[in-house]
Amino acid sequence: MDAFCPVCSQPMNWVSGHFHCEPCQTSYTQTALCPDCHQPLQELKACGAVDYFCQNGHGMISKKRVQFTYSPYSQE
Template sequence: MDAFCPACGQPMSWVSGHFHCDACHTDYQQTALCPDCQQPLQELKACGAVDYFCQNGHGMISKKWITFTYSPYSQE
């Protein structure tokens, strides 16, 4: 999956648990949102596969319908 910087639109790289934009020198955290209710999805990882589940009654969500957003990453 390609991730693009929300500030400049350039492709970002995956670095140590977050995305990094080389053009802006900014780090971002990715959040998967339900396409129906726009609430964050629970990420389920098993055997190398990643699935997404909406806890607001929409159940399992196909990866092709998920909306991804990017917010500034902080290491708190």
């Protein structure tokens, strides 16, 4: 999956638990949202696969339908 910077739209790199945009010199965390209710999804990882589950009644969500948002990364 490609992640694009929300500011300059350039591809970002995965670096030590977060995404980093080289042109902007900014780091971001990624949040997966349900396309129906726009609430954060639970990420289920098993055997190298990642699936997404909506706890608000929408059940399993296809990876193709997941909406990703990016927030500035803070190391606090």
